[in-house]
Amino acid sequence: MLNEFKTFIARGNVLDLAVGVIIGAAFGTITKSLTDDVIMPVIGAIFGGFDFTSYFVRLGPIPATYTGSPENYAALKEAGVPLFGYGAFLTVVINFVILAFIVFLLVRSVNRMLAKMEKEKAEGTAPPAAEAADIVLLREIRDELKARPGTNPPL
Known part of the structure; x- marks a missing residue:
């Protein structure tokens, strides 16, 4: 079983998948930063400065020991208050759409x-x-003349 596992891991497809997952995770953080730090502030500025x-x-209720802002x-x-965070969800959806569009552009280019x-290979x-x-x-005539004994045609 251990040898089968080694064979499975050593296959190119598994290694390619691992590289893809690692690069995808790194690319996800770049996309998150792009959304959080670049796109969302611009959208907020366009629509009056709000933050999603x-x-x-x-x-649920706010604990009595909570001293921060209720907004x-x-x-x-962090204080454990149950929240329905549709703004944070909207940010994640925008992240996904941006990431999906970038992947679409990459796949389309490839x-x-x-x-x-x-096409070049076929041509x-x-x-x-x-x-x-x-x-x-003319080639047939040349070859025929070469084949005749005693004649030496110029080439």
Whole structure:
């Protein structure tokens, strides 16, 4: 069983998948930063300075020991207050849409590049065009003259 596992892990597909997952996770953090630090502030500025993460509905009471703002989503969540954080969810959805669009653009570019390479490969391996009939006839005459004894045609 251990040898089978080693064979499974050593396959190229598994290693490719592992690399893809690692790069995908890193790319996810880049996308999250792009959304949180670049896109959402711009959207907030366009629509009057609001922050999507501040949109939530409190589903339970605030503990008596809580001293923070009742409008601070992160602090309320940390204090254990049950919250319906639709603003945070909206941010995650925007993250997903951006990530999906970027992956779409990458896959589209790769598919176009592969199609172009296949087309160039197909054009490069095409059989040569047929020679003109007069060229073929002249070659036959030359070969016939070479075959005759005592004649030495100039080339």
